[in-house]
Structure formats: structure tokens, C-alpha cells
Amino acid sequence: xxxxxxQASVLPITDxxxxxxxxxxxxxxxxxFRVTVDARNERIGHKxxxxxxxxxxxxxxLGDREAEAGAVAVRTRSxxxxxxxxxAQFEKMLSEILTTRALKP
Numbered sequence: 001x002x003x004x005x006x007q008a009s010v011l012p013i014t015d016x017x018x019x020x021x022x023x024x025x026x027x028x029x030x031x032x033f034r035v036t037v038d039a040r041n042e043r044i045g046h047k048x049x050x051x052x053x054x055x056x057x058x059x060x061x062l063g064d065r066e067a068e069a070g071a072v073a074v075r076t077r078s079x080x081x082x083x084x085x086x087x088a089q090f091e092k093m094l095s096e097i098l099t100t101r102a103l104k105p
Contacts, residue, residue: 007094008058010037010072011047020067024060024087031091052077058094 008028012021021037028035038047044061051059060072065084072090074082085093 004055004057005034006036006054006056007034007098008036008060009047009051009054009056010035010060010062011044011051012037012039013044013061013063015039015041016064017062017067021062024062024072027087028091031095033091033094048075058090060090 010021010025012018018037018039021039025035025037038051040047048059048061055077057077059075059077061075062072066072069084069086071084071086073084074090076082
């Protein structure tokens with residue numbers, strides 16, 4: 001994860017999720033994470049599949065429920081759906097992963 005060019009991709013389900021996706025991306029980038037937004041007008045399954053093919057470690061799926069709750073639905077490339085969690089919890093999880101991996105030889 002720590003060596004991946006893109007550590008997470010934000011995938012809004014609809015066009016309404018675009019502004020929230022931008023906020024999530026900007027907040028994560030401010031913390032030093034490498035994050036992109038896939039705002040194309042494609043089905044969410046297609047966006048997830050392309051992120052998996054690009055070997056992006058984390059996919060953050062955003063719908064109306066997540067936007068209202070200030071959360072993200074987390075999917076990992078290797079383990080699949082991890083469920084919804086607050087953004088702060090995801091930031092903490094990603095920071096811990098990056099810290100432990102960076103210390104290994």
C-alpha cells in the first residue's frame with residue numbers, strides 16, 4: 001500500500017456524490033495520502049473492476065447515505081467489502097497500515 005502510486009480511489013455512485021467525493025479526496029490528500037476520484041458516468045461495478053485491475057489498494061464508494069453520514073464504504077482490492085466507516089476511522093486505518101509497512105525492510 002505504501003508504495004502504490006494511488007493508495008485509494010474515491011468512487012461516487014451518482015453525479016450527486018461528486019462534491020462530497022471532492023471533499024473526501026481533498027481531506028485525504030491534505031493528510032498526505034495519494035487519492036484520486038473516478039467521477040466518470042459509469043456503473044459502480046465497472047468503476048470497481050477498473051480500480052481492481054489498476055491494483056488500487058482501497059476503493060471508497062460514496063452514495064447518498066455515506067454523504068449524509070460523513071462516511072465512506074471501504075473496499076479493498078484483496079478482501080472486498082469492508083463496510084461503511086467514518087472518514088476519520090479510515091484515515092487512522094490507512095495511517096496504521098502505511099506506518100507498519102514503511103518500517104518493514
